[in-house]
Every structure is written in C-alpha cells, then in structure tokens.
Amino acid sequence: MLGNFTFYNPTKIYFGKDALDNLKDELKNYGDVVCLIYGGGSIKKTGLYDKVMAILKEANKTVVEDAGVMPNPTVDKLYEGIKIARDSKASLLLAVGGGSVIDYAKAVSVSIHCKEDPWQKYYLDFKDVDNEIVPVGSILTMAGTGSEANGGAVITNPHQKLKIGHVFGPNVFPKFSILNPELTYTVPKYQMIAGIYDIMSHILEQYFSGDDDNTSDYVSEGLMKNLIKASLKAVKDPYDYEARSNIMWDATLALNTLVAMGKETDWMVHMLGQAVGAVTDATHGMTLSAVTKAYYEYIMPYGLHRFKRFAINVWNVDPTNKTDEQVAKDGLNEMLSWMKEIGLVMNLTDLGATLDMVDDIVKATALGGGYKKLNSDEVREIILASF
Amino acid sequence: MLGNFTFYNPTKIYFGKDALDNLKDELKNYGDVVCLIYGGGSIKKTGLYDKVMAILKEANKTVVEDAGVMPNPTVDKLYEGIKIARDSKASLLLAVGGGSVIDYAKAVSVSIHCKEDPWQKYYLDFKDVDNEIVPVGSILTMAGTGSEANGGAVITNPHQKLKIGHVFGPNVFPKFSILNPELTYTVPKYQMIAGIYDIMSHILEQYFSGDDDNTSDYVSEGLMKNLIKASLKAVKDPYDYEARSNIMWDATLALNTLVAMGKETDWMVHMLGQAVGAVTDATHGMTLSAVTKAYYEYIMPYGLHRFKRFAINVWNVDPTNKTDEQVAKDGLNEMLSWMKEIGLVMNLTDLGATLDMVDDIVKATALGGGYKKLNSDEVREIILASF
Numbered sequence: 072m073l074g075n076f077t078f079y080n081p082t083k084i085y086f087g088k089d090a091l092d093n094l095k096d097e098l099k100n101y102g103d104v105v106c107l108i109y110g111g112g113s114i115k116k117t118g119l120y121d122k123v124m125a126i127l128k129e130a131n132k133t134v135v136e137d138a139g140v141m142p143n144p145t146v147d148k149l150y151e152g153i154k155i156a157r158d159s160k161a162s163l164l165l166a167v168g169g170g171s172v173i174d175y176a177k178a179v180s181v182s183i184h185c186k187e188d189p190w191q192k193y194y195l196d197f198k199d200v201d202n203e204i205v206p207v208g209s210i211l212t213m214a215g216t217g218s219e220a221n222g223g224a225v226i227t228n229p230h231q232k233l234k235i236g237h238v239f240g241p242n243v244f245p246k247f248s249i250l251n252p253e254l255t256y257t258v259p260k261y262q263m264i265a266g267i268y269d270i271m272s273h274i275l276e277q278y279f280s281g282d283d284d285n286t287s288d289y290v291s292e293g294l295m296k297n298l299i300k301a302s303l304k305a306v307k308d309p310y311d312y313e314a315r316s317n318i319m320w321d322a323t324l325a326l327n328t329l330v331a332m333g334k335e336t337d338w339m340v341h342m343l344g345q346a347v348g349a350v351t352d353a354t355h356g357m358t359l360s361a362v363t364k365a366y367y368e369y370i371m372p373y374g375l376h377r378f379k380r381f382a383i384n385v386w387n388v389d390p391t392n393k394t395d396e397q398v399a400k401d402g403l404n405e406m407l408s409w410m411k412e413i414g415l416v417m418n419l420t421d422l423g424a425t426l427d428m429v430d431d432i433v434k435a436t437a438l439g440g441g442y443k444k445l446n447s448d449e450v451r452e453i454i455l456a457s458f
Numbered sequence: 459m460l461g462n463f464t465f466y467n468p469t470k471i472y473f474g475k476d477a478l479d480n481l482k483d484e485l486k487n488y489g490d491v492v493c494l495i496y497g498g499g500s501i502k503k504t505g506l507y508d509k510v511m512a513i514l515k516e517a518n519k520t521v522v523e524d525a526g527v528m529p530n531p532t533v534d535k536l537y538e539g540i541k542i543a544r545d546s547k548a549s550l551l552l553a554v555g556g557g558s559v560i561d562y563a564k565a566v567s568v569s570i571h572c573k574e575d576p577w578q579k580y581y582l583d584f585k586d587v588d589n590e591i592v593p594v595g596s597i598l599t600m601a602g603t604g605s606e607a608n609g610g611a612v613i614t615n616p617h618q619k620l621k622i623g624h625v626f627g628p629n630v631f632p633k634f635s636i637l638n639p640e641l642t643y644t645v646p647k648y649q650m651i652a653g654i655y656d657i658m659s660h661i662l663e664q665y666f667s668g669d670d671d672n673t674s675d676y677v678s679e680g681l682m683k684n685l686i687k688a689s690l691k692a693v694k695d696p697y698d699y700e701a702r703s704n705i706m707w708d709a710t711l712a713l714n715t716l717v718a719m720g721k722e723t724d725w726m727v728h729m730l731g732q733a734v735g736a737v738t739d740a741t742h743g744m745t746l747s748a749v750t751k752a753y754y755e756y757i758m759p760y761g762l763h764r765f766k767r768f769a770i771n772v773w774n775v776d777p778t779n780k781t782d783e784q785v786a787k788d789g790l791n792e793m794l795s796w797m798k799e800i801g802l803v804m805n806l807t808d809l810g811a812t813l814d815m816v817d818d819i820v821k822a823t824a825l826g827g828g829y830k831k832l833n834s835d836e837v838r839e840i841i842l843a844s845f
Binding site for chain 2: 072073074075076077078079080081083084085086087088089090093252283284285286289290291292293294296297300301312313316317320321324332333
C-alpha cells in the first residue's frame, strides 16, 4: 500500500535537441545579474559555453562566472561560490554541467543569505533553510544524479573526510532545467557508465525497501528495464540518440521523488559509496558499483521476496522449479553480469582504494538501510568484502 | 527515442489517509472567499462536506456554494457557475468530488474573467486562455480522470450534442489536490470500475502510438500492471486500502502528462467514447470500454509491433512458436477477459445505445488516431461493430 506522501515537483523541464532555445524566455523571469556556474571547462571545448553566453548577452544580462566546480564539490569551493554570488548580487544561479555543478549551485543558493556556517547548519546539523533562496536554473550535460529536478546537494569536506548530501525541499529545486541528450554525447565513457549506474542505484535503493505492492515499485521496474536496454546500446554507440535520450529522462524520473512516493527507501549503497568517495575522491557512480555486490548479497536474506520479484520482473528470470533463494540469486547475478558488461568498476581495489582506508570509510558511513539496518561492524564487513 | 517536450506539473499532491489535514495550511495562500464546488450531494452523506466546511470556517473563509455539478457537466451549468463565482468574487474554487467536478471547476476558472462566450472560445475554437485565471484546488473522491493534476476540462453541450475536452496549460492545473483513497470506498461499484477503465484507457491511448523504444512506454507498462492487479483486488474488496491507494495514484500518473512525454499519442477511444457520451449521457468510463474491442481490433494491423510488446510485457503472453499476429491477439484477448472479469460494459447495446443514434455519434466524433488516422466511414464501422 502507499503510505502518506506529498508530491510536489515544480521544476520545469525542457527536453530535446532544441531545449536550449527555451533559455531566452526563461531568463525574463529573473533579474539582471546571472552567476554562471560550471566545472573544469569542458563546456568551453564543446562550444556550449559560447552558446549560453550569447543567449545571456542577447538578454542583456550581466554575467559573473563561478568556474572550476570539481566532481566532488568541496566546502572550500562552496565558500568561494557564496562570496562570488554575494558580491555580485546574483538573481539567478545558472548551473551548466553535470550533477556536481547543479548540486553545488543549490548549496550556494541556500547559503548566500545564510548567517550561520552552511556546512555546519545544513550538512552537520541537517537544519532546514529559513532564509532567502537565490533561484537555480540548470543546463544538464551529463545524465546520472537527477539533481536537475530535486533538492539534493552533496558537498564534500576533505578536511573532515566527510561527503554528505542534504535533500532540500521543492523551493530549492531548480526552477527550470534544460536537457538536451546530445550534450551528453561527449561525456567520457567512464563518466557515462558511472552515471548510468548512479541512475540504476537510485532506483534500486528506493525499490529494495518495504513489503507492499505499490505503484512506485511498478514504475521503478519500468525505469530499470528501460535503463538496462538503453545502456547496452549507449556503450556500443554513444551517439545513439534513442539510448541517450532514454537514459537522460530515466535519470530525472529516477530521482525527482516520483518513485519514492508512499514507500520506505534504503539509500545504504549511497551512504557506503559517499564514504568511499570522501576518502578516495573516486567517481561517484563507481563508488556505488564497487560496493554493490557485497551489499546486496548481505541484505538479500532480509528482503528475499523483493529480490525474487526483481529477478522475475526486471531480469526475466524463469522461477520454474527454483527455490526463492535461487531465483533471487539468479536475479542479482543477472544484474552483476550487466554491470560488468557495460564496464563498471566492481570492487574497491579496482577503484584504487587500499585496506588502510577501511577505518576512515567505516567512520564516514552514515548508518541506515532498508531491509536491514546496518551497524558499524556490518558496514566494515561489507566494505572488506568489496575489496 | 524521446522527442522534444516540456514537462511541467506544478500541482501539489497531498496523498493518504491524513491528506485533508493539509487543507488548512493551503487555504492561507488564498483570499477570503472560497467557492465550494460539488456534485449531487454524496459528500453530504459521507460526512466529507461537514469536515471541509469546518476547516473553511476555522480558516475564516466566506463560503459560496456551487452544488449540483452533474457527471457530464453541461455548458448551461458552466454559465451558472461562472455567475456564482463572479458575483461572489471568489479567490479560490475548491472542487470536492470526482473528475467531472474538477473538470467543471477548471472550466469555470478560465471563464470568470473571459469576455467572450467560453463554450465558443475554448471548446469550439480551441483558443488559449488570455485572461486572469481563478485558482482551483481539489479534494478528490473518485479515481479515474486524472483531472486532479492536469489541465483537462471536458464540457458537454446537450443542445449541440457535443462533448468536448480542452486541455489547458499548467497555469490551469489545480494548485493543490487532496487524495485520500479512503474517500473512494463509498463510490458505487459501477462508478469504481468505470473509473478503473478510464485510467486504463488513458494509459492505452498514450501507449498505442509511436514506433520508438522510450521511457514513457516502460512507465506505462508498469502502471498498467499495477492497475490490473489492484483492480482485481478492489472489485473483490472495495475496502482494500492497498488496492484503492494504488488505483488512485495510478490514475494521477496516467494523466498528469508524465507518460505522454516525448511521444505521439492516440486518444481515439476517448474521441469515440465522448461522442457516445454526448448522445447517450452514459458514464464516461463505460463509453470507453464499450468501443474498445472494435477499436483495437481495427487498428491492430497498423500497430502490430506495439500490440505484440503489450501482450508480452503487460499480459505475460508467451510468444514461443506464435506469429506476431497471434501474440498480439492473445494480448488483446487477455485484456478483454480482464475487462469482463471486473464487470465493464463491453458493447453499446448494454450501454443503452440504439442504432438510430449512430449518425449522431459519428457526427460528434472528432477524427484522429495513433497507428491509424480514422475517417468518418471507419468511425461508423467501429461504432457499428460496437453494438
């Protein structure tokens, strides 16, 4: 059954090859100063920077740049961004990039008018926003995090070896997001498949929880089947528009709150992966894939009925003459085979982690879970089994 | 592949047993005068009217009532509602009821400040809204139309024997909708199953169009599987909260624009059904079920690949050693069996239509279609085959 929920997703999505054409009209809703936020400069190589600047210029906007947002945006970078936005009195934060850039823009947006230290307030104390928010718009260049239509904003504190996500409310969601699948063509393959697994993990971590039969899980199964098929095409041909467009929209629906409605969620793979990311600075999606086998093998006995359903509905495992355990295992093995086939990193060793990092990873892992609430010893066991 | 689209669904949904608790806070966003719109008075029998009035009174609202909205709201009733809302200077139209009541509220909302005749402007000339809109909120008592989270508003003109839907933009969507599945327990069984098939038809009419492999169709398949399972439980036990909550949320997702994104749609069953409704005043969902067999049998050869996919993915038809035609037919037959099992009206005779109505029905049918664009002769053929 579906529990009580509020569904409110006010982000306006412009999707398709011509999506950028809508930026001009959107800019009319905001003031004169736009803070253009982007990453390491790939948008300059691809020509997107020039296109966006031309539109901003045509709209007579004063543009202030906040460049150099790193894949795991740091708290130091956040402080820098707050200063840029404050000094310029920006009325719109326009994030151009992948999930990290958009996450970062959201963290800046809630911090500009915040009188306390935002890291302490939002990331250590998990307090709500009680100050003015500067609106964010996004132009997405990579499919994965779903940040384009939610309130999530992950920030890393390398000094404290912590990587923490705060899920802000709908008032922090991007006001608009521009999604052109063609912009994802030039994402390096390693990043593309990391993004694909980030999507899959978002769905899995909402799916593997709860005992009810409900709408959200049926939608999740559809999204997973779509993603699996599209991913196999995209790794063969990155310029396959059908595959890339499906992956991009799948990513948004996987984490725009839709498939969490009315149900419990898990999120333990993200807690483990973020801890690995805090210690290693590895690519987010790969930190998730590296701990997946050990995690799901560990929790399978506690959620056997759901693993069985997953095997049959998502992986077309034939349950005839098999025990529930065998069906469940077959399903997980199908998923692991798919993960290997698309080229994901399957363990922490291949990710560059070493055993001397284990203590820090365990310490950085927020405890939780769906079918099984983990304690620190169990986290350690799963991390060790992931090497 | 996904074509260009804009996804924007700003309706805030409060879902669950305690959903009505949110009305009080929502009312703070609107002025003093609330126009309470409802139907034939079943909300008085169930006690919902008293609960809503108590909340409105507690919020110090002046309440103006617009009661007696009929299942197929007429243009005459629309004129009456416009006058009530105008005279009272209502700042919120609060629709309490099923899809007809909410549709009607939306039609009033765009007409209060409209200087032309709204029937002519919106329903005959299909013009956009260019005047002020009075906001609508809804408390839903029946699952089916999806009106609680979209811009659709169907109005019937019995003088002209026309039943026409205008799909208004997101500015006409209800600002908030309150969905408590328990409120649907008391819906008569005939209305409940009509609503269930309205949901199914919404999904089918978006699914049976286009040749692409895309996200929206995978989500549709999930929603259909969910609906089929839940409907079989709900007809056995109307008080099954799991089933009723799944049906209610499925209804919203089936027509909140989500599963139409990036793809072609059909909508011909609704065009046929609405024409039947205009001539017979029959229950909407039953007008759809009564023409379903003849329509899908007619278009099957034109969309065979999709009918095959439907059979396998939604109805678990085993395609081994079968031609595509056989797989497709098996799938449709599975659906027809399910329709009979839950008790739908399967032909126009059982709906009370007679052959002398055929000319009027054909005349009232807007032409269109997905895999096959129909002409009037083909519409006549399908209508005749539906007797």
